[in-house]
Amino acid sequence: xxxxxxxxxxxxxxxxxxxxxxxxxxxxxxxxxxxxxxxxxxxxxxxxxxxxxxxxxxxxxxxxxxxxxxxxxxxxxxxxxxxxxxxxxxxxxxxxxxxxxxxxxxxxxxxxxxxxxxxxxxxxxxxxxxxxxxxxxxxxxxxxxxxxxxxxxxxxxxxxxxxxxxxxxxxxxxxxxxxxxxxxxxxxxxxxxxxxxxxxxxxxxxxxxxxxxxxxxxxxxxxxxxxxxxxxxxxxxxxxxxxxxxxxxxxxxxxxxxxxxxxxxxxxxxxxxxxxxxxxxxxxxxxxxxxxxxxxxxxxxxxxxxxxxxxxxxxxxxxxxxxxxxxxxxxxxxxxxxxxxxxxxxxxxxxxxxxxxxxxxxxxxxxxxxxxxxxxxxxxxxxxxxxxxxxxxxxxxxxxxxxxxxxxxxxxxxxxxxxxxxxxxxxxxxxxxxxxxxxxxxxxxxxxxxxx
Numbered sequence: 001x002x003x004x005x006x007x008x009x010x011x012x013x014x015x016x017x018x019x020x021x022x023x024x025x026x027x028x029x030x031x032x033x034x035x036x037x038x039x040x041x042x043x044x045x046x047x048x049x050x051x052x053x054x055x056x057x058x059x060x061x062x063x064x065x066x067x068x069x070x071x072x073x074x075x076x077x078x079x080x081x082x083x084x085x086x087x088x089x090x091x092x093x094x095x096x097x098x099x100x101x102x103x104x105x106x107x108x109x110x111x112x113x114x115x116x117x118x119x120x121x122x123x124x125x126x127x128x129x130x131x132x133x134x135x136x137x138x139x140x141x142x143x144x145x146x147x148x149x150x151x152x153x154x155x156x157x158x159x160x161x162x163x164x165x166x167x168x169x170x171x172x173x174x175x176x177x178x179x180x181x182x183x184x185x186x187x188x189x190x191x192x193x194x195x196x197x198x199x200x201x202x203x204x205x206x207x208x209x210x211x212x213x214x215x216x217x218x219x220x221x222x223x224x225x226x227x228x229x230x231x232x233x234x235x236x237x238x239x240x241x242x243x244x245x246x247x248x249x250x251x252x253x254x255x256x257x258x259x260x261x262x263x264x265x266x267x268x269x270x271x272x273x274x275x276x277x278x279x280x281x282x283x284x285x286x287x288x289x290x291x292x293x294x295x296x297x298x299x300x301x302x303x304x305x306x307x308x309x310x311x312x313x314x315x316x317x318x319x320x321x322x323x324x325x326x327x328x329x330x331x332x333x334x335x336x337x338x339x340x341x342x343x344x345x346x347x348x349x350x351x352x353x354x355x356x357x358x359x360x361x362x363x364x365x366x367x368x369x370x371x372x373x374x375x376x377x378x379x380x381x382x383x384x385x386x387x388x389x390x391x392x393x394x395x396x397x398x399x400x401x402x403x404x405x406x407x408x409x410x411x412x413x414x415x416x417x418x419x420x421x422x423x424x425x426x427x428x429x430x431x432x433x434x435x436x437x438x439x440x441x442x443x444x445x446x447x448x449x450x451x452x
Contacts, residue, residue, distance in 0.1 A: 059346045061089045063335075064104050065118040066096030071296040071365035076358060080350060087346045096120050096217070108133040108338060115341040116351060119164060119334040122411040126158060128336065134163040135339040143352050148371045152330035155409040163336055167355045169368040170332030170409075171292040172218050173399040174316070178309040178392055180204050180286045188395050189313040190403070194222065194252050197287070197316045201262040204286035211262035213276040214289035216269070218315075220421065221328045221410075222249045226318055228326050228408040232416075239445035241420060242438035245318045250424055251434050266428035281306050289315065292366035292400075299364065299385045311392040312399045330407035331370040368400065419444045 067073055069091050077089040092114070094100040101124055107114045109131060119125040119134075128134045137145075138161055145153050145162050156166045174189075174197070181188065184203050189196070201211030226245040234240045256263045264274060277297050280288040281304040288294070297304055317325035335354070337347045350358075356373045363369070363382035384391060412420075420441055427437040 056086075058086050058088045059343050060113075061087065061115040061341075061343060061347055061350060062092055062113040063089055063116040063118075063350075064092045064094055064107070064114050065333075066094060066100065066120060067293070067362065067365050067367070068296070069093055072359075072362035072367065075361035076354065079361070080353065080358060084350075087343075087350065089350060105131070105133075108340075111340065115338050115343055115347045117336055117338065119336060120332065122156060122158075122334075122409045123414045123417060125156070125163060125334055125336065126411070127414055129158055129163050133338055133340070134336040135341075135344060137162045137164065137337070137348075140348055148355065148373065149331055150370070150372070152370075152407065155330055155407075155411075156334050164334040165351055165355050166331040166334045167359060167367075167370055168331060168333040168362070169292075169370050169400065170329050170407075171366075171368075171400050172221065172315055172328050173291070174313045175280060175288045175290060175294055175298075176311045176313060177204075177280075177283065177286045178311040180308070181311065188311045188392065189316075190398060191314065191322055192316050193320065194249065194316045194318055198252060198256055198260065198262070201256060201287060202260050205260075205262045206286075208284065210264060210279070210285040211260070212256065212287040212289070213263060213269075213274070213279060213285040215276050215291070218289055218291060218328065220417075220424070221315065222246075222318060223420065224328065224408065224410055224412065225315075225326055227412075229324055232412065233449075237449070239442040239449065241441040241445050247434050247438050249318055250427055250437065254428060254434070257428070266425065278304060283308065292368070294366060295383060296365035298390075299387050301387065306390070309390055309392055312395040314399055314403055314405060325405060326408050327405045328408055328410060329405075330409055332409070333367060413448075415448055416445055419448065 063073075063077070065073055073091045073093070077091050081088050094104045104114070104117055105128070106112075108117070108128065117128075117133075119128065125134060145165055149166055153162075153166050156162065156164065176188065178188070181204075186200060186203065189200075197212065203211070205211035223246050226243055226249070227240060230243050230245070231240055253263070253266075257265045268274075269276075276285065276288060277290060277294055279285045280290075280294075281298060283306070298306070298310060315327050317327075319325065335351055337344055337351065341347055355369070356371045357369065357375060359367065359369050360375065360379055360382060363379040364385060366383065368376070368379050368383060384393075423432075423437050423441045423444070426432045426440075427434060432440070
């Protein structure tokens with residue numbers, strides 16, 4: 001009995017020793033805390049707790065637009081960045097002219113950082129859709145562009161799809177020096193023709209002062225106004241760029257340049273790169289054809305001090321019949337998401353916020369929000385700033401909200417726009433007649449159509 005007991009005791013001791021060895025060997029991985037085993041104690045300076053997770057870097061988005069940063073965009077992205085530390089936006093300005101649009105297109109093609117970008121014409125948007133740069137937004141189902149922006153938004157659709165969100169009420173108008181109008185006994189027009197504008201310009205011109213100047217961006221809008229109504233193509237599918245009203249507009253402008261001398265010659269304006277908005281604000285022109293972006297300069301009393309009130313009128317029409325008139329406008333500033341961006345979901349969140357009110361600071365630069373959910377009164381207040389008393393408010397509200405003139409978004413392919421401008425430039429420089437210009441435009445347009 002004693003022999004069996006001794007043997008059992010020896011076996012039990014062996015088992016206990018083996019268990020102890022196993023315990024010591026696994027001490028570093030068994031999750032026990034507070035062990036006094038010297039071989040497993042942390043070395044001097046080592047952390048005794050599990051290190052905290054490294055915070056994620058914020059997503060960085062880049063937005064390209066044509067408005068100077070100080071005229072609203074910087075305030076917009078600053079407000080977003082403050083509220084959304086996880087998604088930070090940087091604004092990059094490009095000038096909305098041929099060179100600036102080429103710079104943006106190059107950035108999109110070459111893969112430079114451009115997660116969001118603003119299109120100012122349907123022509124520019126179409127080009128970016130064809131290059132694969134603009135994302136089809138139908139993949140997002142949590143926001144109705146039609147409901148938010150209204151029926152005018154459909155003018156931006158391409159093949160029934162949206163490749164961006166149109167964000168602003170796009171207003172094009174004629175600005176007038178009200179004091180000069182009063183001196184000449186002229187009313188602020190609410191509906192007028194280009195012949196009537198020519199008469200106004202003749203009466204308002206003076207020593208060192210043009211009666212009328214036009215910003216080059218909307219310079220050719222009267223052609224589109226006519227052709228949007230009558231059609232860019234005839235019934236047989238050939239070019240309609242020789243529409244009689246289009247020829248009449250060219251002839252009217254040429255007469256104002258050469259005969260009346262009430263507006264600058266085309267070549268002189270191009271070569272001098274005349275800042276027509278500055279000329280108007282300095283009192284060197286009585287009437288200015290431009291868009292709502294004028295107000296970012298007219299509110300800048302430091303660089304453009306003025307002592308006159310600005311009144312506003314609709315852009316003139318080519319016909320006597322008001323019902324035939326379509327004006328450029330509606331809604332604009334179509335913001336697209338780069339289809340190649342790594343952060344399309346984050347860009348979409350920013351774009352929705354921007355469209356529904358985040359863009360409010362843009363009103364100071366002439367950009368009124370189009371969304372029904374934006375605060376229109378606050379935007380109007382921001383639009384006028386501290387200088388409301390320097391504008392004829394009734395006429396401004398009329399051109400922005402009061403008239404019911406149908407609108408269009410320029411949709412002519414860029415190649416056709418180039419053909420057209422190359423030919424009418426020859427006309428305005430005196431190198432060919434209006435009839436030759438129309439014939440050349442038609443021939444080149446038809447050649448383009450055959451290629452397509």
